[in-house]
Each structure stands twice: as C-alpha cells, then as structure tokens.
Amino acid sequence: MKAAVLYGNKDVRVEERAVKAVGENDVKVKVSWTGICGTDLHEYEIGPLLVQVDQPHPLTGEMAPLVLGHEFSGVVEEVGSNVQKFKKGDRVVVNPVVTSGKHSPEIDRYYEFYSAGLHTDGSFAEYFVANEGNVVPIPDDLSLEKAALVEPLSVAAQAVKDAEVKEGDTVAVFGVGPIGLFAIVAAKAAGAKNILAFDLSDERLSKAKEVGATEVLNTKDNDAVAFIKEKYPTGVDASLEVAGVKATFDAAISSTKPKGNVVVVAIHAKDFEFNPITLMTSGVKLSSSLGYEHETFKKSIDILRDKNTNVEPILTKKINLQDVVEEGFHALSNDLSQAKILIEIGGEK
Structure with missing residues (x-):
C-alpha cells in the first residue's frame, strides 16, 4: 500500500509499505480521509520528538521509519474472526490512542499509552488495522470527510470538559489554530454563552467568529486581559490556553475569575519562569488536558x-497523499490562512 513515512527531520517519503496482518480481534480499515495534525507537522519540522528513532518504543516495539497520521475516517475492509460489531462496508472512525485500561477513564490517558502515527504506524496510508475496541461506527448523516475531524475535535472537547464549562459560561480561548478553533466549537456545544477568542492572526480570528466565537481580539497591539476585565471585571469562568507561549499562559490566569478554571491544552516547546503565588492570590485553578477519554x-x-x-471554516484544504510535504506540511508552515488540511486517500465522501 502507499503510505507517507517519517524517516527523520524534514524527511517524509511516500512509498510502498506492507499492510499489517489482521488479528482475530482486529478491524482492517480502508482509509478515506486523514487530517494533518500539528503534531505531525512538529515531527516533520523539528522532530522526531515522540517518534522513536534510537530504539523501539517500549509498548509497540516500533520505531522510525514510521507512517504518520492519527486523525482519520474510513470503511471496514476486513474483520478478524472474533469481531462481532463490524462487517465489511461499515463506515467508521478510529480512536488512535491505546491505553492500558487499568485505570478509570478520567485518568487512564495519563498512564501507559501509545498512539498511532507516533508510536506505531498511522493513517497516512491506504489501510489501517485497529483493535475492535478502538473502532467507532459513524451514522449515515455524517460524511466520511467531516468524520475525519472527530479526533482533533475530541482533544478540544476533552479540554472543555476538563475546564468544567457549563451552560451560560463565559470562556476565553487563547490561540485559535486548529485546536483553538475546535475548542470554540466544543465550548459552544457545551453551552457557553460568551466565547472570547484571542490570536495574532486576523485570518484565524475571522474563522473563530465563523465557528462560534462571540468576540475576537488581535493581541498584536491589544491587551487581552484589559479587554476581558473591562467587560467581565471578576474574570471569565474558564480559559483555554492553546497557543503554547508564556504570554498567553499568564494572560489566561490573569483573565479568569477566582475558582475559575485555566486548562493548558497547547504543548509548550520552551520552559519559562512561573511564580505559583499568581495562583494563590487569584484563586484560579490551573490544570492541563492531554488526549481524551473514549467516551x-x-x-x-x-x-x-x-x-x-x-x-467548514476549519477545513481549508484537501490534497492527495503524494503531495503531503509540499501541499501539506509546507503549506501549514507558511500560510496562516490554513487550518485543517485533509488528505484524500480512499475517495469516499
């Protein structure tokens, strides 16, 4: 099968790879659409970071060269002898994260786990083989194209859940790249009444308005904290930090009301100084969110x-697998108007 394989820094090759054998509890999926995640981009541009290169991953036994990709939808091609829930032709999405199952759903994702596309071969390929327990059917009224967004939306929806966002809340989202945009979608779905979005890109902020933000502000020449406190003197109910820099981290804490929630969703590439007295004097609850529960x-x-x-505003481009480097990674790096780029593989809509 054709697959996009990460060999190392800025070295992704589209080549032939063998399809993994289908075990008795496995489902073989013909991939229809797969999205390029920020993690995929980081692995290409500055990695390998999470992909093992010097020795095999302790849980999967795999290492680079590795097929990237973990956001995808597809159609069941084959099932193992013990599989009862799925049959050939079923339309599905796959949860790419495998956890131990030894802990409660709320914390299982923080113990031993591995993910397709990072620790084992992923979805930038014609076929993907998954355990039946990680496969989820999709209804007929949801297109396979849109279903490829389930995984990144889940990251945002989990962060919104961890922030305890409820009906009528006011939420601030700092950073409106793809996950920030999905955070706005998820906050709206959770019942947030006011959703404030902050970023340095007017193009991204325009998308934020389209997907549900009630107010937006370009923070290049404006103070987000002052903007919030003028409207909500005690602060917002919850803040989601999705930019991954100290400035937005500090702003999120300063903008949130006492006992409100600040959830760090972004991956911070650099260390920075932080004095915990900021939390002591504000009463803000600080936490982070990684991945998502299966539910x-x-x-x-x-x-x-x-x-x-x-x-729809988040879906900015569709490309073919052979163009993943130039039209995918390079486009995301150089064009801020890009949000979620989908790779068409199986062709089903």
Whole structure:
C-alpha cells in the first residue's frame, strides 16, 4: 500500500509499505480521509520528538521509519474472526490512542499509552488495522470527510470538559489554530454563552467568529486581559490556553475569575519562569488536558452532527497523499490562512 513515512527531520517519503496482518480481534480499515495534525507537522519540522528513532518504543516495539497520521475516517475492509460489531462496508472512525485500561477513564490517558502515527504506524496510508475496541461506527448523516475531524475535535472537547464549562459560561480561548478553533466549537456545544477568542492572526480570528466565537481580539497591539476585565471585571469562568507561549499562559490566569478554571491544552516547546503565588492570590485553578477519554471521542461525533455546529471554516484544504510535504506540511508552515488540511486517500465522501 502507499503510505507517507517519517524517516527523520524534514524527511517524509511516500512509498510502498506492507499492510499489517489482521488479528482475530482486529478491524482492517480502508482509509478515506486523514487530517494533518500539528503534531505531525512538529515531527516533520523539528522532530522526531515522540517518534522513536534510537530504539523501539517500549509498548509497540516500533520505531522510525514510521507512517504518520492519527486523525482519520474510513470503511471496514476486513474483520478478524472474533469481531462481532463490524462487517465489511461499515463506515467508521478510529480512536488512535491505546491505553492500558487499568485505570478509570478520567485518568487512564495519563498512564501507559501509545498512539498511532507516533508510536506505531498511522493513517497516512491506504489501510489501517485497529483493535475492535478502538473502532467507532459513524451514522449515515455524517460524511466520511467531516468524520475525519472527530479526533482533533475530541482533544478540544476533552479540554472543555476538563475546564468544567457549563451552560451560560463565559470562556476565553487563547490561540485559535486548529485546536483553538475546535475548542470554540466544543465550548459552544457545551453551552457557553460568551466565547472570547484571542490570536495574532486576523485570518484565524475571522474563522473563530465563523465557528462560534462571540468576540475576537488581535493581541498584536491589544491587551487581552484589559479587554476581558473591562467587560467581565471578576474574570471569565474558564480559559483555554492553546497557543503554547508564556504570554498567553499568564494572560489566561490573569483573565479568569477566582475558582475559575485555566486548562493548558497547547504543548509548550520552551520552559519559562512561573511564580505559583499568581495562583494563590487569584484563586484560579490551573490544570492541563492531554488526549481524551473514549467516551469524549464518541460524543464528538454528535457534536459534528449537530445542525448548530459549523466546522467548514476549519477545513481549508484537501490534497492527495503524494503531495503531503509540499501541499501539506509546507503549506501549514507558511500560510496562516490554513487550518485543517485533509488528505484524500480512499475517495469516499
């Protein structure tokens, strides 16, 4: 099968790879659409970071060269002898994260886990083989193209859940790249009344308005904290930090009301100084969110199906697998108007 394989820094090659054998509890999926994640871009541009290069991953036994990709939808091609829930032709999405299952759903994702596209071969390929437990059916009224957004939406939906966003809340989102945009979608779905979005790009902020932000502000020449405090003197109910820099980290804490929630969603590439007294004197609750619970993954399908959900502005480009480097990675790096780029593989809509 054709696959986009990461060999090392700025070295991704589209080549032939063998399809993994289908075990008795496995489902073989013909990939239809797969999205390029910021993690994929980081692995290409400045990595390998999470992909093992010097020795095999302790849980999967795999290492680079590795097929990238973990956001995808597809059609069942074959099932193992013990599989009862799926049959050939079923339309599905796959949760790419495998956890130990030894802990409660709320914390299992923080123990031993591995992910397709990072620790084992992923979805930038014609076929993907998954355990039946990670496969989720999608209803007929959800296109396979849009279903490829379930995974990144799940990341945002979990962060919104961790922030305890409820009906009528005011939420601030710092950074409106793809996950920030999905955070706005998820906050709206959770019932947030006011959603404030902050970024340095007017193009991204325009998308933020389209997907549900009630107010936006370019922070290049404006103070987000002052903007928020003028409207909400005690602060917002929750802030999501999705930019990954100290400035937005500090702003999120300063903008949130006492006992409100600040959830760090972004991956911070650099260390910075932080004095915990900021939390002591504000009463803000600081936490982080990684990945998602399996139930959140499934519920994200319902968010996408909701008639009030608009994710079309996030889908900015569709490309072919052989163009993943130039039209995918390079486009995301050089064009801020790009958000989510989908790779068409199987062709089904």
